[in-house]
Amino acid sequence: MDDTILKIRGLKTQFFTSKGVVPAVDGVDVTVRAGEAVGLVGESGCGKSMTAMSVMQLLQHPGRVVEGEIWLKDRNLLKLSKREMCDVRGNEISMIFQEPMTSLNPVFTIGRQVMEAVRQHQDVSKEEAKEIAIDIFRRIGIPEPEKRFYSYPHQLSGGLRQRVMIGMAMVCNPSLMICDEPTTALDVTIEAQILYLIKEMQKEKGTAVVMITHNLGVVAESCDYVYVMYAGKIMEEASVYEIFEHPTHPYTFGLLNSIPKTTEVKDHLFTIRGLVPNLLSLPKGCRFCTRCDKAMQICTEYEPDLYDIGGGHKVRCFLANKEVMESGK
């Protein structure tokens, strides 16, 4: 049986700016199965958030999906009308954002904001919606939910606000929840609690999760499968275990090495040299070659495909292509 929830194929999202067309997402394939947690990892500006915004169809002008398909179960989201997409958002796919401090409307009580999501998608009375909202507050660990129902966002801490966002995202039992850097703006001590809560909700409701992050620690803690993104393209994908045990792409390698280890004393922290390339003028060939320590002649001329190296592990690098390696560069 096919239990695929989300299937993105050849997604291209571009921004039409006055300086030129920016290919923020450049042909991305992502598959998410029911109940699975998938990580989307990369540096700032690599297109991971834009992939999520394309799925939600919340891209703002001048951004637009120009090519590709986004299948939610058996429906291509890109073919839906605006009205039908509103029924998908918050109901079948929900999303939580990086900035819990500003993501809630300051002039409405948190209860009202959660109720709004309920009433948007379920045919219930005000009283029933309130019950549902208080119930979800209880489950996401908000103390005194009946009282907190009438609180305004500014009366809550960042961690509590992110809990409210998760509650709002989960209240309609979506089949997919996209978390865009959900813990980046929070204290480290709160981070673990929030990740734990997301995991709890995921287990309880069987929701699939797409976790967008630049933090491999978060991936290790919460994901089953990982996509590593660089400059709008998937560079490597594998199960979490594979990525951490056998990172194959030099970029993934660099990312893993950039995590400071508490067991070593070093004067310098490892960094990937250079900067993320300007999407308006990408290098010819592999888009990572200008920063890659293992770059070969061919890397500057041709762009590698995503090579399957077995066990669901795919790498966009000529190092993984036996023919290229054997032909002697």
Place this chain on the structure above:
Amino acid sequence: MVKYIVNRILVTIPIIIAIILIVFLLLQVLPGNPIQVMMKEKVNQAVIDRVTEQMGLNDPLMVRFGRYLWGMLHGDLGHSYKLKRPVTQLIMTAFPNTVKLAITSALVAWIIGIPTGIISAIKKDTLLDRTLMGFSLVGISLPVFWAAMLLQYILGYKLKLLPISGYSTIRHMIMPAIVLGWASSGSIARLTRSSLLGVMKNDYIRTARAKGLVESAVVLRHGLKNSMIPVVTMMAMQFASLLSGAVITESVFGIGGIGQLMVSAISQRDMPLLQSSVVFSTMIIIIGNLVADILYSFLDPKIRTQ
């Protein structure tokens, strides 16, 4: 909330006393003898001296100020030199006309201004947006007296749809309301537009969209309430300044309101009337600010729950 309001009211009391004092002192400095104005020329100097003494105008400044304040607390604002009637009565006769003018023109301003601002913000950078904003710019820039005369000429004289001046029936109120309302609607529309556009960039708007709300609900429910905070402040202050007398409009249309009362008091050196009408207008402005602050707290829970 109650504490906030009480606090704001208490703060205005010293301001009001200071303003009464300043207006009082300013009018003492003005040259010209009111008694002479009152009695016309060619009056015996002895008579002038006697009346001055009778009216207590030779008393020290502080005594007169004290007397004025004391009278004011009892609702007695003195007698008009020229119109020979109590100032309180004059103001109370003129004020209803000003109130009518203020309410009708504020309604016109809000009914035109807010929807125009919202539509412009939604249709940002389109021809419609530019046209609407152009109209509001014209409204802001046109001198009120010119717009008034234009309407009087077209609607009153040529088309004979509305009476040209006077303020006795509802039909008399239409033209002044349009003139003043149009002028105020321009700034309301532009502020609504820029405020709403600013608000729509906020993260919580993205959250509202991610919830699956349709765009109109996102704008009208989540955008509008936040964007109205500065607009309401402006509306309240505009309304207060309308209440304190629209001098030009009242003169052009011959409306017997506070503005006209002040103009005649100035031109005739009617000190008690001038002093009290200026104090009255200023107090209206202060009360308007107070109301704006209180409304503000209704819109912004951060102030309310402090």
